[in-house]
Amino acid sequence: MNLYIDPLNGLIVLFGCAIGFLVYRRPVSSANTQPQRDLMGGAATALATILIFAFLLGRGDGQNPESGDDAPRPAPSSSSSPVPGGMIP
Template sequence: MNFHLYIDPVNGLIVAIGLLVGYLVYRRPLAGAGMQPQPHRDLPGGIGSALAAILILAFLFGRGDGRTSEPEVDDKRPAPVVTVHETQPGTRAVER
């Protein structure tokens, strides 16, 4: 069974940056003012910062709103036709 999932490169980059931010927060949690750095890992902080980074980058790049980036082509409507008729004597009618 072949299963192919297409991920837009910009969306992939946004997720990769978010995961990197989450990993950095997980590995090196920030200490509060006047506190020593924490020796243990910060899993909730890492997950929260990864989700926040992905959300902020998605809003900045305009992703995730459900619209496609390419305009949709509607083949059901005919192309517009312009017709110009001159009513003055001595002039020609132009049709396109």
């Protein structure tokens, strides 16, 4: 089975992973302890970066916005006749 990934979507994922890796590599140090790496912070940053860029670039749902599927449709018309005197039964 072949899975086609749009090049822009691939770049978004790679950029998010790079940002997450930078956050992971940044040492977190406190008094009298050795520097440690922040795995969960890096993963959360990567996911947040991917999500934000996907929505900013309009790639959130994976559909082509220019496909014409979202063409405006005519509104349904009302088939009831008006009541004389403006009273609603």
